[in-house]
Amino acid sequence: MAILVTGGAGYIGSHMVLALVERGEQVVVLDNLSTGMWWAVQPEAKLVEGDIGDEALLDRIMAEHRFDAVVHFAGSIVVPDSVRDPLGYYLNNTVKSRMLMACAVKAGIPRFIFSSTAAVYGNVPAEPVFEDRPPAPVSPYGASKLMTEQMLKDSHAAYGLQFIALRYFNVAGGDPRGRIGQSTPRATHLIKVACQTALGQRERLEVFGTDYDTPDGTCLRDYIHVSDLIAAHVDALDYLRKGGDSGIFNCGYGKGYSVLDVIRAVERVNGAPLPVQYAPRRAGDPAAIVAGAARVREVLGWQPRHENLDFIVETALNWERKLALRNAGG
Ligand SMILES: NC(=O)c1ccc[n+]([C@@H]2O[C@H](COP(=O)([O-])OP(=O)(O)OC[C@H]3O[C@@H](n4cnc5c(N)ncnc54)[C@H](O)[C@@H]3O)[C@@H](O)[C@H]2O)c1
Ligand SMILES: O=c1ccn([C@@H]2O[C@H](COP(=O)(O)OP(=O)(O)O[C@H]3O[C@H](CO)[C@@H](O)[C@H](O)[C@H]3O)[C@@H](O)[C@H]2O)c(=O)[nH]1
Structure with a gap:
């Protein structure tokens, strides 16, 4: 069985690919290299350059490999850009996630792990926010991610797709051994x-x-080290493989x-x-x-x-x- 990692050439996704190949998993990366770097993908993984909205490509990759999970990092991530170009963000983050999910369901891939964000909560009081707090995003970015969470919940109910959505807080740092890190040129973090x-x-x-x-x-x-964040993804994968319940989890310290x-x-x-x-x-x-x-x-x-x-x-x-x-x- 293999794992499909979308956005695996990006900052966080490339750390996931590293963790997966280190534990001997077979990994296929789908990335359009819009912000990712081909060289950030470990050579043990297969890199397919393409778009998560390309149905024919998804069908082909999913027919060529037996995936037991999709780990979905691909997306647009700059909050102020989403305010300037909401429809672009809804297209890349929501509409294309729907396509990816639909192809995964069609291909019978049982599990889906999704990069969500603390931005779904919107403006919150100073105390810690828990997962059951009603989300109220204040940016199209946060809303685009919340819609994807909703599609996952509905796909779980309708088609039995197992899912974990991880709501990341502020991700930072790089691989402790210095092999990869955050490489996007115009980063704002x-x-x-x-x-x-x-x-x-x-x-x-x-x-x-x-x-x-x-x-x-x-x-x-709440700054979280990228390798700890990735450990939560690996835990999520193991948990779903053992038949754990689908759900939503905050990732922060x-x-x-x-x-x-x-x-x-x-x-x-x-x-x-x-x-x-x-x-x-x-x-x-x-x-x-x-x-x-x-x-x-x-x-x-x-x-x-x-x-x-x-x-x-x-x-x-x-x-x-x-x-x-x-x-x-x-
Ligand atoms: N960095 C953070 O602090 C943070 C916080 C919360 C959530 N997230 C989420 O984590 C995920 C990864 O973020 P990142 O910081 O690694 O960003 P990134 O820009 O480094 O990585 C995104 C990757 O997705 C690829 N991509 C974008 N659109 C694509 C498409 N349509 N088809 C194929 N590939 C596409 C890009 O080329 C890039 O490699 C995103 O979904 C983001 O929303 C990030
Ligand atoms: O040059 C800078 C950059 C940032 N900040 C401040 O630093 C804090 C953190 O900002 P930044 O690192 O840009 O992260 P956030 O705006 O908190 O957003 C990040 O964390 C969110 C989750 O909390 C994710 O959803 C977003 O994708 C991700 O960009 C904020 O108070 C910023 O105003 C500065 O003062 N100067």
Whole structure:
């Protein structure tokens, strides 16, 4: 049996491919390389360059391999872009996910694991958010993911498709052994941008908003190391293979760090002050969003190994150095 990983050339998907090939699984990656990198896919996996909305291609791949699961990472991920181009986001994230799901059901693939997001919750109070909180996304990105969760629930009820949707909080860091990391050139994520600044690739880090109702006035987020996030996917796969119930799980550590906490961590790890500039709030940012994180541990048996902000930053910084060398042709 093989596993189909969509978006396996992207940041998070490429870490999943690494974890799967390391445990001896047969992996096929489907990726259109719109933001992913072919070289991020481990050579043991088969890379098919193509689109998750291409029905004929999906039918062909699914007939060629016996998949027991689809792990679906492919999608568009930039929240402000989704506000500017909602229909583009609904197409790539919702409509094409429907096509992928329909082909999986048609081909009799029993299991589906989906990259959802904390953005489905929308603006929340400062305390941890649990999975049973009614979702209320405030961006088309969050809504596009919530619709896909709904299609999974309905497909479970109608066709018996087993599914796990993992709602990621703020994913950061890279493979602890430095083999892969976040490589998208125009990334907007705080830890990535802070590391690029630490290496002199950006002049300064802008801090978006210092007047939030939080302990130091900057936003709180629940940063999760990408390898721990991937461990939750592997746990989800094992759980579904054992016949576990379908469901939705938050993926975070349950602890919030402020933007200033992140800056201090980068300064500690890099051993130098980071040039920062205080700037106005960025539109659409909730003040705080922290995971209620018990369910994934209790039900899937998830045990994180890298619950440490400095370690997350260290792996992100190491990867950024390697990427700079690679981009310079070194
Ligand atoms: N990075 C985060 O903090 C975060 C947080 C919550 C959820 N997520 C979700 O995790 C998933 C992976 O995110 P990422 O950070 O690795 O992003 P990424 O952009 O690095 O990866 C997405 C991958 O999907 C591919 N892709 C996009 N549209 C495609 C299509 N139509 N057909 C085939 N391939 C396509 C891209 O080429 C890329 O390789 C996304 O679904 C995203 O919404 C990410
Ligand atoms: O240059 C920067 C970049 C970010 N921030 C702040 O840092 C925090 C984190 O921002 P960012 O890293 O962009 O992540 P989020 O906006 O929290 O969104 C991420 O986390 C969500 C889940 O919580 C996912 O759904 C999204 O895909 C993913 O981008 C926010 O307060 C930002 O305002 C800055 O101050 N300066």
